[in-house]
Amino acid sequence: MLKDKNIFLRPFIEEDSEALLDLLIRNRSFFEKFSMERSIDFYTRESQRKRIEQFEEDRKTDLAYNFGIFKHDDSLIGTINLFQVLRGSLQSAFIGYFLDEQYNGKGYMTDAVTLVIDYAFNELELHRIEAGVMPHNIGSIRVLEKSGFHKEGIAVKNVKINGKWEDHQVLAIINPND
Template sequence: MRSEQVHIRFLGPEDAAEKLKLETDNREFFEGYSMTRYSDFYTLPLQQELIEIYAEQQENDQAYSFGVFENATNLLVGAISLVQVTRGPLQSAVVGYALDKRYNNKGYTTESVKLIVDYAFQKLALHRIEAGVMPGNDASIRVLEKAGFHKEGIAIKNVQINGEWRDHQVLAIINPRDP
């Protein structure tokens, strides 16, 4: 799936080294906003294993993990996922994303979120996509709002980041095709 500046695609074994570089180059930046990661996360074998896990999750309709690639260079500049895919009466998922700090403020994340929302609504027939953002991360909140998400409230101490339980602003988008 492609937009003006980026495209997203499922990661394959050939992407493991580039994913490791993305994670290593942005370790401090990403860890400021994501769940605690252990040192073995930053190894090629674990990145290879994670890509295999992503494929299994996709096959089992549990999660869908994509790489974000810059169109001009075809470089991996980020990652975006739909996780906690729930079927039945909910038909929902949670979106998460991370973009290389060198590519921030170019619209790449907004385009990536729009692409994955289209995928979720058109290909997966989901009804709702939710996101959680730490209050104060205004850039990420703006990304989601530009992609059509609306604020719903604050989830108190719902994600542990660097050993501390943190609040998250909950945002969501509903499939416009659903009544």
């Protein structure tokens, strides 16, 4: 478990499937502005239970690390993950996250990103973490910059979101111990 004064992060467990489903359903239209469209099957308890099983398998095989973002009253308010973990000469991963719309702008995601960066650099011994954010998502770019990421450029039409190829601002952070 990773924690600070406002939140804690922990890997998902099967018992989280209902809370995860609730978070996704409540925020569906908000989240889909920034990510791929999901099939109706995605929004079922069984689908979320299977996703949580896959999260555990990905962790065991060092491919991805998925965490729930919880307030100290144990309520799930978001998700954060390191994915496409590459070892060897790269030692890198991408970061992705979603936060319940009602908690945006309160510092929770900056706290979560900071915790994941510390985990990635000190526990996983990664060298670089990269993020891609649609340029109009100013809040997300601010979260990353406050967490130490720097802008590297624009990846033109690199992610298909809601049927349209979208540009993404590329940001990255390098392990200061390397």
